[in-house]
Amino acid sequence: MAFELPPLPYAHDALADAGMSKETLEFHHDIHHKAYVDNGNNLIKDTEWASKSVEEIVVGTYDKSAVAQSGIFNNASQHWNHTEFWKMMAPKMAMPSEVEKALTEAFGSVDEFKKAFSAAGAGQFGSGWAWLVKDKDGSLKVTKTENGVNPLCFGQTALLGCDVWEHSYYIDFRNKRPVYLQNFLDNLVNWEYVAAKL
Numbered sequence: 001m002a003f004e005l006p007p008l009p010y011a012h013d014a015l016a017d018a019g020m021s022k023e024t025l026e027f028h029h030d031i032h033h034k035a036y037v038d039n040g041n042n043l044i045k046d047t048e049w050a051s052k053s054v055e056e057i058v059v060g061t062y063d064k065s066a067v068a069q070s071g072i073f074n075n076a077s078q079h080w081n082h083t084e085f086w087k088m089m090a091p092k093m094a095m096p097s098e099v100e101k102a103l104t105e106a107f108g109s110v111d112e113f114k115k116a117f118s119a120a121g122a123g124q125f126g127s128g129w130a131w132l133v134k135d136k137d138g139s140l141k142v143t144k145t146e147n148g149v150n151p152l153c154f155g156q157t158a159l160l161g162c163d164v165w166e167h168s169y170y171i172d173f174r175n176k177r178p179v180y181l182q183n184f185l186d187n188l189v190n191w192e193y194v195a196a197k198l
Contacts, residue, residue: 001053003037003044003079005029008086018092018187019180024171032167033082040075047072054080055152062153069147077148081129085163090190099195106140113142118181120144121164130181132160134198159197160189 008029013022044050049057054076061073069077100110107113113132121130124144131143133156140159143151151158162168162184169180 001051003040003054003076005034005037006083006086010090014091015089015188019172019183020089020188021172024168027171028163028167029082029086033079036075036078036082040072040079043072043075049076054083058150058152062149064153069149074148077150077152080152081148081150081161081163084158085161087193088160088162088190089184089188090193092187093189093191095189095191096195099191099198102140102198107142114182114185116142117160117162117185118178121162121181122178124164127165130162130164131156131158132194133158157197159194 008025012025012029015025016022044052044057049060049072052060057072057076058080061070061076063069063073095110103110103113107116117130117132120142121144124130124146126146128144128146129148129150131145131151133141133143133151135141136155141156143156145151145153150161162181164177164181169177173180173183
């Protein structure tokens with residue numbers, strides 16, 4: 001199935017008051033994400049992957065032994081990552097009680113979860129992602145992945161992900177990745193979406 005660039009679930013300026021500018025979303029969604037879609041479609045054309053879902057392509061082309069992943073994997077996984085990322089954000093909202101309870105049970109408190117998530121994102125060398133995942137055994141964990149690798153590759157369910165590629169935060173936060181991560185957790189997370197995935 002051909003990749004399609006999904007529309008943002010909100011206006012380009014909807015997150016500005018929460019710390020993600022219209023300019024960032026215009027560059028990140030309209031240019032960067034679109035490039036993954038266009039490049040991915042060109043790469044899967046006339047291949048065995050052309051009729052597969054993006055999830056099937058990510059899992060099927062991930063190579064755990066590879067130093068560098070294939071172009072098909074990179075573009076498919078980044079398309080999936082970003083499609084989720086847009087849905088994982090919303091104008092500032094309260095955390096539902098079931099999410100608070102689950103995070104407290106798994107990490108000791110919501111604050112301890114935020115510390116672990118921020119540390120994972122800040123500690124990812126180079127480009128990548130920070131994740132809150134539900135592991136195969138049902139437990140919640142904080143992970144990080146390099147480049148476009150995502151939880152699908154490990155049989156995990158992504159509950160929350162934060163893009164720590166520089167294009168995600170440089171316009172608004174320059175080189176202050178930890179500040180971007182803290183702002184993401186405090187002001188940008190769509191906790192209702194996290195609850196639905198939980």
